[in-house]
Every structure is written in C-alpha cells, then in structure tokens.
Amino acid sequence: MKEIKVTAHLEGLCFLRLRGSTMQHTRMELQTLISVRKRIMVVIFFYMTLDIEMILAACCFIFWVVDFSTGSSPSEQVHQTPADALYKPGDTAVIHCSHTVDNFERICWYKQSNNQLQLLGYMDMIFGRPEESVNVKINGSAEKGQICTLIVEELNVNGNAVYFCAAGYHSAVCLCTPPQKHSNINITEPTVKILRPAQKEIRNKRDDAEKKTLVCAATRFYPDHVSIYWQINGADATDGVATDHAAVQGNDSFYRITSRLRVPAQKWFSSKTKFTCAVRFFNGSAYNWSNKTISGDNVGYMRLTQNAKLSYTVIIVKSCIYGAFVCFLVLKLQISGRKQNKREQS
Numbered sequence: 001m002k003e004i005k006v007t008a009h010l011e012g013l014c015f016l017r018l019r020g021s022t023m024q025h026t027r028m029e030l031q032t033l034i035s036v037r038k039r040i041m042v043v044i045f046f047y048m049t050l051d052i053e054m055i056l057a058a059c060c061f062i063f064w065v066v067d068f069s070t071g072s073s074p075s076e077q078v079h080q081t082p083a084d085a086l087y088k089p090g091d092t093a094v095i096h097c098s099h100t101v102d103n104f105e106r107i108c109w110y111k112q113s114n115n116q117l118q119l120l121g122y123m124d125m126i127f128g129r130p131e132e133s134v135n136v137k138i139n140g141s142a143e144k145g146q147i148c149t150l151i152v153e154e155l156n157v158n159g160n161a162v163y164f165c166a167a168g169y170h171s172a173v174c175l176c177t178p179p180q181k182h183s184n185i186n187i188t189e190p191t192v193k194i195l196r197p198a199q200k201e202i203r204n205k206r207d208d209a210e211k212k213t214l215v216c217a218a219t220r221f222y223p224d225h226v227s228i229y230w231q232i233n234g235a236d237a238t239d240g241v242a243t244d245h246a247a248v249q250g251n252d253s254f255y256r257i258t259s260r261l262r263v264p265a266q267k268w269f270s271s272k273t274k275f276t277c278a279v280r281f282f283n284g285s286a287y288n289w290s291n292k293t294i295s296g297d298n299v300g301y302m303r304l305t306q307n308a309k310l311s312y313t314v315i316i317v318k319s320c321i322y323g324a325f326v327c328f329l330v331l332k333l334q335i336s337g338r339k340q341n342k343r344e345q346s
Contacts, residue, residue: 210265216277
C-alpha cells in the first residue's frame with residue numbers, strides 16, 4: 001500500500017522576506033536563501049508491498065518572513081498551515097495561508113523544484129488567479145484575517161517541490177525567478193518615465209467620475225527583478241493602482257513593465273499635486289531606486305476651461321445670430337403680408 005507522510009523538516013532552498021523600506025511600509029521580495037531559521041517540509045513516502053526498495057520523494061512547504069521594521073516574528077505576520085498531514089498518492093493537498101497585515105490584499109503562491117522557481121498564481125482580494133497549465137486551484141480571500149487556500153490536485157512523485165505563500169499589497173508584482181546574468185547582457189537599471197493622461201481622456205468629462213490615468217513605464221532593465229510603487233504628495237498610493245502581472249522581455253533581451261494610477265480629476269488638475277513613480281531594482285547584490293515625479297496639469301486645466309468657455313461663447317453668439325436672422329425673416333414676412341393686404345383692399 002502507498003501512503004504519503006507529512007513531517008517537519010529544518011532545511012530548505014528559498015525564502016520570502018518582508019522588510020521595511022524608505023517607502024514607509026512593508027515590501028515583498030524573493031531572494032536566494034542565505035540563512036533560514038525555521039520552515040516546514042511535507043515529505044511524501046511511497047511504500048511498496050512487493051520487496052521493492054522504498055521510493056522517496058519530497059513535497060516541501062516553505063515560508064519564511066521577517067519584518068525588520070517592527071521586529072515581529074513570522075507567526076505575527078503570515079500563517080501557513082497545515083504543519084503535519086497524511087496523504088495517499090493521487091490525493092489532493094490543501095494548503096492554507098493567512099496574514100495579519102493591514103492593507104495587504106494579495107497572496108502569491110510559489111513552487112520551487114530542481115532549483116527553479118515557478119509562480120503558481122495569486123489571490124487578488126477575493127479573486128483567485130492561477131497560472132495557466134498548472135494543476136492548482138486558488139480560492140478564499142487575501143484580505144487581513146481571511147484564509148487563502150491553495151489546492152494541489154493528484155499528488156505524485158513528479159510533484160516533488162517546495163510550496164510557499166507570501167502576502168503583499170494588491171499592486172505588488174509576484175516574481176519567482178532568481179536573479180541571473182546573461183552571458184552577454186550587463187545588469188542594467190530601468191529607465192523610468194511617467195506618461196500623462198491622454199488628451200481624449202482629459203476631454204471626456206463622463207469618464208468614471210472624472211478620473212484620469214497616469215502610466216509609469218520602466219523600460220530597458222535586466223534582470224527582471226523590479227517592484228513599482230506610487231506616491232501622491234509623498235504619501236503611498238494603493239487605491240486605483242494596477243500593475244502588470246510580470247515584466248515582459250523584448251527581442252533585445254531587456255525587460256519592461258508598466259503600472260497605472262487612476263486619480264480624481266481634481267487631483268490631476270492641480271499644480272500642487274506631485275505624482276511619484278518609484279521603481280526598486282535588484283541588481284543581484286543590492287536594491288536601487290529609480291524615481292520619477294511630475295506635477296498635476298493646472299495649465300492644462302486652465303486651457304481646457306478657457307477652450308470650453310470659448311466654445312460656449314461661440315455657440316451662444318451663433319445662437320444669437322440665428323435667432324436674429326429668424327426674427328428678421330418673421331418681421332419681413334409680416335411686413336410683406338400687410339402690404340399685400342393693403343393692395344387687395346385698395
């Protein structure tokens with residue numbers, strides 16, 4: 001008879017780290033393991049009944065979190081269960097992940113096998129988004145105090161891997177590849193640019209309660225380890241942020257990624273409002289920041305207002321001219337009618 005035994009283990013290959021930064025809130029990163037204090041491994045043992053040597057395979061669940069800004073322990077931030085379980089080959093493994101971090105609304109699930117990292121998918125608030133071609137399901141909720149569940153179906157020896165979860169802001173990018181340098185490509189930091197709202201969107205007053213879209217583009221960087229964050233007047237912005245799922249590699253081997261920020265029109269049409277796109281890049285040994293800041297378009301708003309006033313003025317003048325012309329025709333017809341009546345009477 002075959003059975004799967006789940007035990008605790010104290011060795012692993014990778015870890016996730018949460019730490020404070022100059023952005024004044026916790027960031028999520030994935031790094032190669034340097035030192036690990038504790039993690040959980042689910043080991044699958046296959047026992048054969050016919051004098052066959054035992055076949056051993058390991059399916060590991062690893063998670064490691066440190067919050068340097070608060071000094072809190074991993075258990076106070078993110079919880080992953082179960083610690084012990086018993087499965088049979090072909091069974092379905094169910095793993096739960098929850099967190100106690102305010103404003104974190106995304107949970108990413110990873111798999112590590114043969115020194116390769118794979119993103120299985122993520123839970124965005126209450127929307128499970130598993131990757132294509134992976135035999136997993138993700139459901140539940142990624143909000144504080146809720147439970148996000150990863151379901152790995154039909155366990156087998158080919159599924160030997162390390163599974164772990166990480167919590168982050170809903171705009172955090174889930175990355176899973178270790179930093180590697182191509183033989184003929186130098187490590188290159190991203191070029192950051194903020195694109196202003198399109199003129200068509202600015203003129204469209206009915207666009208989602210006057211909201212305007214700013215786009216931050218990070219281009220020509222290598223490797224693909226970047227995170228993008230927005231600030232408005234120095235304060236972190238998370239509402240209205242949508243970041244690409246992952247960086248895209250072009251034909252030139254460099255990567256690019258974009259993030260969008262939707263803000264109310266009154267914020268954009270104010271020169272006192274400062275919008276900052278901060279891109280953090282890992283070059284293999286350290287983290288570097290590339291920031292770009294622009295101001296709201298008060299001049300554009302005044303120009304738009306003046307153009308609107310001019311348009312209304314032109315419409316009013318045309319209406320007055322048309323009205324005067326109509327009155328002139330009516331008066332002329334009345335005079336002609338009176339003259340004709342006088343001729344008939346005489």
